[in-house]
Amino acid sequence: xxxxxxxxxxxxxxxxxxxxxxxxxxxxxxxxxxNFVQSLFDVVDCKxxxxxxxxxxxxxxxxxxxxxxxxxxxxxxxxxxxxxxALLSTPAASHLIRLMKTDGGIIMSAxxxxxxxxxxxxxxxxxxxGGPAPESVTEAIYARTTSITEYRVAEAQDxxxxxxxxxxxxxxxxxxxxxxxxxxxxxxxxxxxxxxxAMFAGGFRMRxxxxxxxxxxxxxxxxxxxLGAAPGTVVNAVPLPDFGGLHPDPNPTWAKALMDELFGPxxxxxxxxxxxxxxxNMVVGRGIYVSPxxxxxxLAANAHLxxxxxxxxxxxxxxxxxxxxxxxxxxxxxxxxxxxxxxWKFFGNLLDAGRATICGxxxxxxxxxxxxxxxxxxxxxxxxNILAVRKESVAQILREHFHRYGRNYYSRHDFEAIxxxxxxxxxxxxxxxxxxxxxxxxxxLVVSHADDFAYTDPVDGSVSTKxxxxxxxxxxxxxxxxxxxxxxxGATLRLYVERFVTGPDELEExxxxxxxxxxxxxxxxxxxxxxxxxNAPDVVT
Ligand code: VG1
Ligand code: CO
Numbered sequence: 001x002x003x004x005x006x007x008x009x010x011x012x013x014x015x016x017x018x019x020x021x022x023x024x025x026x027x028x029x030x031x032x033x034x035n036f037v038q039s040l041f042d043v044v045d046c047k048x049x050x051x052x053x054x055x056x057x058x059x060x061x062x063x064x065x066x067x068x069x070x071x072x073x074x075x076x077x078x079x080x081x082x083x084x085x086a087l088l089s090t091p092a093a094s095h096l097i098r099l100m101k102t103d104g105g106i107i108m109s110a111x112x113x114x115x116x117x118x119x120x121x122x123x124x125x126x127x128x129x130g131g132p133a134p135e136s137v138t139e140a141i142y143a144r145t146t147s148i149t150e151y152r153v154a155e156a157q158d159x160x161x162x163x164x165x166x167x168x169x170x171x172x173x174x175x176x177x178x179x180x181x182x183x184x185x186x187x188x189x190x191x192x193x194x195x196x197x198a199m200f201a202g203g204f205r206m207r208x209x210x211x212x213x214x215x216x217x218x219x220x221x222x223x224x225x226x227l228g229a230a231p232g233t234v235v236n237a238v239p240l241p242d243f244g245g246l247h248p249d250p251n252p253t254w255a256k257a258l259m260d261e262l263f264g265p266x267x268x269x270x271x272x273x274x275x276x277x278x279x280x281n282m283v284v285g286r287g288i289y290v291s292p293x294x295x296x297x298x299l300a301a302n303a304h305l306x307x308x309x310x311x312x313x314x315x316x317x318x319x320x321x322x323x324x325x326x327x328x329x330x331x332x333x334x335x336x337x338x339x340x341x342x343x344w345k346f347f348g349n350l351l352d353a354g355r356a357t358i359c360g361x362x363x364x365x366x367x368x369x370x371x372x373x374x375x376x377x378x379x380x381x382x383x384x385n386i387l388a389v390r391k392e393s394v395a396q397i398l399r400e401h402f403h404r405y406g407r408n409y410y411s412r413h414d415f416e417a418i419x420x421x422x423x424x425x426x427x428x429x430x431x432x433x434x435x436x437x438x439x440x441x442x443x444x445l446v447v448s449h450a451d452d453f454a455y456t457d458p459v460d461g462s463v464s465t466k467x468x469x470x471x472x473x474x475x476x477x478x479x480x481x482x483x484x485x486x487x488x489x490g491a492t493l494r495l496y497v498e499r500f501v502t503g504p505d506e507l508e509e510x511x512x513x514x515x516x517x518x519x520x521x522x523x524x525x526x527x528x529x530x531x532x533x534x535n536a537p538d539v540v541t
Pocket of ligand 2: 111112275276277278279280
């Protein structure tokens, strides 16, 4: 039986950089999830459609899945393909949408934000191409949330999501599938598994930290079972509703245990970590950390060593705040390079149009045209493939890269949980003085250009404005300021700083000290302390 429930708009259901993300109790509040899901179904029109559904296993994932299934049935969907246990990593969901040629998919995740009854939950919609909904769609969903008056839900028992195979729910087919199998097959088609297997057989040691989040089952199957890495290579391998109390954000701060291991006495050859929903990655060599922007550049420069990319790349895309290291590689390879706003949705058109093959963000996200999301394990496997072919250490590969292309020192400073009005005031003041900045000298750093980044999509011509303030200095240094679109508490200011060097004697500095002049200039320009009361960032990556 289908029930129509009267409801009314709930303020603030505006999707951010990556879907709608809120505190779990907010999501569990009366009509909250239902209003958003009905608005989504109203916009994408559910009738007769097939969707993929899965999430990163965080608290409320299982209950939300049952609600979404009952609402999909009530709205006339023909079929939903669900990962067993309502689990799917974000890249695996993207792949399944494409493989099964569905009409899109719903992913339940707040990505790298902590999970639990008092932490974060989220819902995002992906399009038939497997990629995150573009702004036009998320805006339409948001508009719908402001006028919603009712939602539809089927009255039925829970679907048994532990049982593989087909079931029926109020006239809709529900197919429960193995969340790992198709994804693992895709990885086997892209990478030289026998070369990587031989490397592990030869004694190569790795530590993969899945941070009690979704990549555990994927990493155990692929690294330990299919590639022969030693049992126990994958740590924190079981997804838990609260991620074991960990903050599943793979960076040197939150994956400190992995950093300690790789910088410790008996360090393995290679370390990696991924985030809550499996789309991010951090890569560490023995005694050396690889910044995400450098990782993107190294992967782009060496991708042809993997079977899936042996024909070369079509182009390279990076988000605006990501360092220009990948641009150097594109120029050397004679490829187009693209600079997009923050958020994976902006890469979709470039990938669909065959203009770019590899994409990346400074926020530990790298991916390619194999899916339409960033993909943590993909990046880790591409690194393994490169290591297996080049038979060099991570440190050797990185040093050789810097010598050949120059080095873009890079860091991101996050100032978290700032009162929203103060963060907004700071950005407004900064935007107000952009034209006055040109020519200003900050201790020898002279501003050559300052603007508020706007992007015109080269494929569909859509325009996105106010994507972050960029201040460029003579000589290739740069500071970027923007506010996070994924936080759930106050505002998070992200300051991105970069400095480019080519001299062989300039390549071995500690990044924070190499960047100190740019950091000082950025603070002076934006008046960060004055507006926010903060002198030092909470997280440095
Ligand atoms: C952050 C990152 C951005 C990334 C987004 C989603 O957004 O900076 O690069 O695409 O998270 O990643 P923001 O607006 O907070 O800076 V995930 O792993 O949450 O899907
Ligand atoms: Co993520």
